[in-house]
Amino acid sequence: MHRFDEIKNNYKKMSDSEIEKIALFESIGLERKVIEILRSEIKIRGLNSNLLNWVNAGSKKFEENELEGLIKDISILPCPKCSKNSSILYGYEINKIFSYVISSSESQKEKILCSACGKKEKALSIIQNSLFGWWSKSGIFSTPYLLTKDIFNLSRSKKISKRILNKMIINNTGYLRMNGDKESLIDFINRFNKR
Template sequence: MYSIEEIRENYKWFSDSKIETIARNESKGLRKEVLRILKEEIEKRNLDKRLITWVNAETNALTDFEKQTLIRKIENLKCPYCGLKENKLIGQEFNTIVSVILFCIDTTENRILCSKCGRNKKIKSFLINVLAGWWSRRGFFLTPYTLIKDTINLFYKKKINDRIIAEFIEQNNGMFRLHGTDDQTLFGLISWHNNNYEIPEAD
């Protein structure tokens, strides 16, 4: 493990873009002493002060009570797929395989949605796998494995739900600290999560 002085010296030689990347994406895993060095570098270089605000928010972890409260709020939101509030939202995993001779695309999606929309999406994934998963060498072996895995996963719905919701909360800790956990914010973040955190392009 590097000493604090060695880390401080290393950070001095990092480019501005490297410091910004660490602040935006890696601050959560840093020790408190290293966080101080990171914030000092941001200030010394006159980088965007909002980076420090983000680092503080991202590293201010939610308490267990806050997480449990958040889970209950997520469950009772309207579904980002159908827009209805008839069923509780749950985290579900969807595995899809499309293969044609020389290539095979294996996709795993973790989504937060209502049970009805989840069931429809499961059926769609199943049909795609059965009809389009076999047509390459890799797909020929991967498709039956995926179908078996999806069948087994039916017995672990709660475990999968808990994992996906926990990952969502952990990934958005900083956003919750900065923007709160009202229904509109949560709905927007879940929709963003379901879109693989891609920013939609404006027309």
């Protein structure tokens, strides 16, 4: 069977909510032909017609200058944490490790924050990790690695911020193409931080 026929059949077998999920979150990067198959499946099922616009918006990647413009728009928003406008916003990577007696749990979260809030969260996570990361077999190995990485990365914060912002925008192309106004962007970074 031809690859595209196979994709068509797969889409046919999916539930409405699975199709909606693909349209909303996974249509970026799909080939033109697959986008057409997805669009026709949405039409056949009579799903919400906004999904069609969404698929179009999401599949059209941001050009470099659009990406830069969006990063600029986001960076001048008030901070989602302290609501102040005192500095531009950056992307921060917050790593956490917590050891229980027999195991440890690690998490990595990306957040958009002003520099004061970002530095505070970062420092807090480093202190917490150095206090609570060690006390398990796996923590003994992961904690020094994580601490070294975090301390080394302090000097690379601009680069990391750019990577986080780029990824966040590219992963949400469809949403951001249709909701680029200030209010929607504020709501968007709030949800990004809470996810």
